[in-house]
Amino acid sequence: MVAMRRNVLHAFKHMVEFRCMMHAFNTCMGSLLGHAWAKKIVKRNQKMVTSIRASHLPLTELGKIANRMGITRMLITSNKTRFTSVHASMESVVRLQPALTDWS
Numbered sequence: 821m822v823a824m825r826r827n828v829l830h831a832f833k834h835m836v837e838f839r840c841m842m843h844a845f846n847t848c849m850g851s852l853l854g855h856a857w858a859k860k861i862v863k864r865n866q867k868m869v870t871s872i873r874a875s876h877l878p879l880t881e882l883g884k885i886a887n888r889m890g891i892t893r894m895l896i897t898s899n900k901t902r903f904t905s906v907h908a909s910m911e912s913v914v915r916l917q918p919a920l921t922d923w924s
Contacts, residue, residue: 849903862898865910869895878923886919 853862872878873895883894895916898909913920 846903849906853903853906862906862910865913866898869897869909869913873897882916882919882923885923886916889919889922891916891919 852858872882896908896912898905
């Protein structure tokens with residue numbers, strides 16, 4: 821990608837390069853999440869969310885406890901291609917922390 825950009829800008833001198841801010845931000849977030857301490861946190865979060873969502877009984881029980889506490893949104897899974905999904909997943913765990921604590 822870098823080589824292609826360099827070749828295009830070299831061939832077409834009249835073009836002005838503007839980088840996409842979201843792409844740059846996504847690259848920075850990917851780099852940050854690549855550190856060992858961040859990988860560990862994200863991996864533990866994803867493992868917990870995936871295991872709860874994979875089974876109907878834990879998900880139902882957690883939902884009942886959350887509803888009693890007035891928490892309406894449930895756990896959100898993340899994926900590697902969308903950096904915002906990591907934030908949404910971590911935020912869902914923080915939001916549901918009282919219900920998760922009561923459930924465990």
